[in-house]
Amino acid sequence: MLWFVGLGVSGFDSVPARGIDVLARADVVYLEQFTSPVPERDVSRIRDVTGGKLVLAKRWQVEDGAEILKSAKDGEAVLLSYGDPYIATTHIELRTRAAAQGTATGAIHASSALTAIVGECGLHFYKVGRVATIMGGESFATPYRTLYKNMAEGGHTILLLEYDQERDFFLDPSDALAGLLEAEKGQARRVIGESTYCIIASRIGSEDQRITAGMISSLAGTDFGSPPHTVIIPGSLHFTESDALGSTCRCVDAPAGNTVEKISAQMIAKYVPMVRAALEEAKSMYAGKYDDVLENAEMYIRDAEKFLADGHDEVAVLSIGYADGLVDALRMAGGLEPKM
Amino acid sequence: MLWFVGLGVSGFDSVPARGIDVLARADVVYLEQFTSPVPERDVSRIRDVTGGKLVLAKRWQVEDGAEILKSAKDGEAVLLSYGDPYIATTHIELRTRAAAQGTATGAIHASSALTAIVGECGLHFYKVGRVATIMGGESFATPYRTLYKNMAEGGHTILLLEYDQERDFFLDPSDALAGLLEAEKGQARRVIGESTYCIIASRIGSEDQRITAGMISSLAGTDFGSPPHTVIIPGSLHFTESDALGSTCRCVDAPAGNTVEKISAQMIAKYVPMVRAALEEAKSMYAGKYDDVLENAEMYIRDAEKFLADGHDEVAVLSIGYADGLVDALRMAGGLEPKM
Numbered sequence: 001m002l003w004f005v006g007l008g009v010s011g012f013d014s015v016p017a018r019g020i021d022v023l024a025r026a027d028v029v030y031l032e033q034f035t036s037p038v039p040e041r042d043v044s045r046i047r048d049v050t051g052g053k054l055v056l057a058k059r060w061q062v063e064d065g066a067e068i069l070k071s072a073k074d075g076e077a078v079l080l081s082y083g084d085p086y087i088a089t090t091h092i093e094l095r096t097r098a099a100a101q102g103t104a105t106g107a108i109h110a111s112s113a114l115t116a117i118v119g120e121c122g123l124h125f126y127k128v129g130r131v132a133t134i135m136g137g138e139s140f141a142t143p144y145r146t147l148y149k150n151m152a153e154g155g156h157t158i159l160l161l162e163y164d165q166e167r168d169f170f171l172d173p174s175d176a177l178a179g180l181l182e183a184e185k186g187q188a189r190r191v192i193g194e195s196t197y198c199i200i201a202s203r204i205g206s207e208d209q210r211i212t213a214g215m216i217s218s219l220a221g222t223d224f225g226s227p228p229h230t231v232i233i234p235g236s237l238h239f240t241e242s243d244a245l246g247s248t249c250r251c252v253d254a255p256a257g258n259t260v261e262k263i264s265a266q267m268i269a270k271y272v273p274m275v276r277a278a279l280e281e282a283k284s285m286y287a288g289k290y291d292d293v294l295e296n297a298e299m300y301i302r303d304a305e306k307f308l309a310d311g312h313d314e315v316a317v318l319s320i321g322y323a324d325g326l327v328d329a330l331r332m333a334g335g336l337e338p339k340m
Numbered sequence: 341m342l343w344f345v346g347l348g349v350s351g352f353d354s355v356p357a358r359g360i361d362v363l364a365r366a367d368v369v370y371l372e373q374f375t376s377p378v379p380e381r382d383v384s385r386i387r388d389v390t391g392g393k394l395v396l397a398k399r400w401q402v403e404d405g406a407e408i409l410k411s412a413k414d415g416e417a418v419l420l421s422y423g424d425p426y427i428a429t430t431h432i433e434l435r436t437r438a439a440a441q442g443t444a445t446g447a448i449h450a451s452s453a454l455t456a457i458v459g460e461c462g463l464h465f466y467k468v469g470r471v472a473t474i475m476g477g478e479s480f481a482t483p484y485r486t487l488y489k490n491m492a493e494g495g496h497t498i499l500l501l502e503y504d505q506e507r508d509f510f511l512d513p514s515d516a517l518a519g520l521l522e523a524e525k526g527q528a529r530r531v532i533g534e535s536t537y538c539i540i541a542s543r544i545g546s547e548d549q550r551i552t553a554g555m556i557s558s559l560a561g562t563d564f565g566s567p568p569h570t571v572i573i574p575g576s577l578h579f580t581e582s583d584a585l586g587s588t589c590r591c592v593d594a595p596a597g598n599t600v601e602k603i604s605a606q607m608i609a610k611y612v613p614m615v616r617a618a619l620e621e622a623k624s625m626y627a628g629k630y631d632d633v634l635e636n637a638e639m640y641i642r643d644a645e646k647f648l649a650d651g652h653d654e655v656a657v658l659s660i661g662y663a664d665g666l667v668d669a670l671r672m673a674g675g676l677e678p679k680m
Contacts, residue, residue: 006451008356008449008450008451009449010356010358010449012357013356013357013358014356014357014358014448014449014450015356015357016348016350016353016354016355016356016357016450016451017352017353017354017355017356017357017360018350018353018354020357084451084452084455084456084459085459086455086456086458086459086460086462086465087455087459087465089464089580091459092459092462092464092580092581092584093580093583093584095462095584095588096462096580096583096584096587096588099587099588100587105588107456107459107460108354109348109349109350109354109451109455109456109459109545110348110354110356110450110451111346111348111356111424111449111450111451111452112424112451112452112455114454114455114465115424115426115427115449115452115454115455116424116426116447116449118426119424119425119426119427119431119432119447119449120426120447122426122432122435122436124429124432125426125427125454125471126470126471126473127470128470128471129469129470130466130467130468130469130470130490130493130495131465131466131468133466149489149493150470153470153489155470205449240429240432240433240436241432243433243436244432244433244435244436247436247439247440248435248436248439248445263654264654267654267658271658290669290672290673292672293668293669293672293673296668296672296678297665300665313654314603314604314607314653314654314657317654317657317658317661318607318611318657318658318660318661319661320658320661321657321658321659321660321661321662321664321665322661322662322664322665322668323665324661324662324665325637325640325661325662325663325664325665325666325667325668325669326665326666326668326669327665327669328633328636328662328665328666328669329630329633329665329666329667329668329669329670329673330669330673332630332632332633332636333630333633333669333670333673338636
């Protein structure tokens with residue numbers, strides 16, 4: 001039998017009651033620490049309740065899995081890990097392999113940083129969009145894009161920061177934010193800037209947890225203490241979220257949400273007045289000619305605004321593009337500059 | 341002091357070790373059951389460890405909060421609830437009010453259905469998009485839209501189904517899916533149909549949990565057993581996700597992901613050939629005239645395809661709209677039908 005037991009977010013204190021029984025009964029317990037470090041004090045409490053052998057498993061031992069699967073075939077084995085066990089995709093793979101060799105599996109779920117952090121910050125979980133992971137050495141294009149997508153829908157974004165157990169390396173929140181600001185320069189979707197409101201959740205679940213919030217510019221140079229840290233960039237804030245953040249976290253600036261204008265809305269805002277002006281010039285140039293084309297252009301400009309207001313973003317963009325094309329064809333034909 | 345203690349997903353078995361201490365020490369424990377019912381067996385085990393008074397709190401008592409806040413001011417009070425406590429926005433509000441009256445608060449985080457369900461199904465949590473809630477009596481437009489947004493990014497969607505403790509009402513998974521199919525008829529984004537692959541996670545965390553998966557048409561008439569149920573509509577599946585689902589869940593059809601073509605991609609697929617054909621007609625009509633307009637149209641058609649391939653969806657749609665407008669202006673001016 002192979003058990004996946006979660007340590008939860010508070011070390012030994014957050015192991016579910018039933019998980020303790022499983023640890024006591026097992027022949028061998030593999031303690032995995034590569035998702036998040038487990039304090040020495042907790043390791044010794046785990047050792048105390050573990051009935052069989054306790055193995056401090058290396059990352060390769062869990063990824064390779066051969067020894068763990070053999071132990072689980074021969075007896076009762078436990079893989080004990082931070083948070084809720086199946087959040088780590090490595091564990092899901094191990095479960096599949098156990099099933100393939102005919103070994104029964106079971107999980108003792110425990111608290112996860114994902115839900116705990118959002119709640120501690122006072123944010124509504126149903127507003128959280130897709131989680132982004134930030135690796136120091138990799139491109140920030142993907143997390144930047146995830147942030148845009150979430151924020152365009154008013155959602156919050158959790159940014160999980162790189163942790164490498166072997167190098168004892170945690171990506172610093174400031175470096176993560178600096179990387180996103182750099183991505184903004186390249187992609188220019190107006191997603192993030194110095195005035196973006198951020199929340200840094202540090203050591204959630206431990207006794208010295210702390211949540212610091214404020215604009216990126218205000219947080220510069222702040223010492224968030226020892227890791228782990230998680231960054232949350234909120235989207236729009238409901239007043240109960242602002243109140244919760246303000247009353248229970250250390251806010252350098254008053255709680256504020258972030259908004260991004262969707263690319264489609266940015267386009268309509270830019271092109272509608274531009275195409276209208278181009279249309280007026282074309283009208284006076286042709287004075288009574290090509291009325292059907294000009295009327296169509298006028299209609300599609302209005303449609304673009306209406307479709308955007310109704311949430312049909314793509315049709316709105318298609319409409320303003322079409323109106324622009326109608327007008328520009330006449331302008332080009334008449335010797336005027338096109339306005340695309 | 342006001343404690344928020346999570347029961348986790350497995351009733352008393354999933355209360356963290358430290359949570360038991362808090363229950364034993366408290367003057368009064370309010371057990372909240374409106375998020376999910378707590379089996380009688382667990383209630384009696386909770387009663388056994390509770391040192392002070394145990395109150396089976398009604399929904400209004402938690403929402404009103406006056407009694408709980410008074411107890412927390414006078415002594416040590418616990419609000420004990422299913423899952424991880426701060427997932428319920430009502431609890432976050434109560435914490436804010438406690439802070440406002442100068443009462444200290446603390447949380448004992450526990451396993452949440454959100455992370456447990458995703459893991460039990462073998463799905464990768466970082467691919468989960470925004471959670472949708474389905475209320476039987478309300479419009480399905482919002483969950484339908486959330487599903488589209490998540491799926492367009494390849495993400496999975498968790499659909500939480502309505503539960504009303506007072507009426508002992510759980511929304512049936514089949515009714516939730518039927519409502520989404522109905523929304524598809526109205527909105528026609530090609531998001532969901534009879535062949536959409538769905539996962540029904542039933543009673544996760546309990547001893548008789550079961551996960552059933554298959555196409556909507558194959559699941560029709562299936563008895564999923566007693567509630568609670570949660571529906572997950574997966575986006576694209578990584579092979580480790582398919583393997584996990586196939587090896588540990590009851591799959592009526594072989595595991596398969598779902599894809600939706602983004603509206604922008606649907607538009608490019610429809611308009612590019614249409615505008616190309618219209619352009620050819622216009623070319624032969626004008627034979628050598630308005631070459632600049634026609635060349636521009638050709639260029640913007642190519643751009644539309646390129647922008648889409650590069651992930652610049654809005655610019656792609658703007659480009660094909662513009663090309664269409666250029667061509668149609670010439671067609672209208674020449675007496676041909678426009679092709680928008």
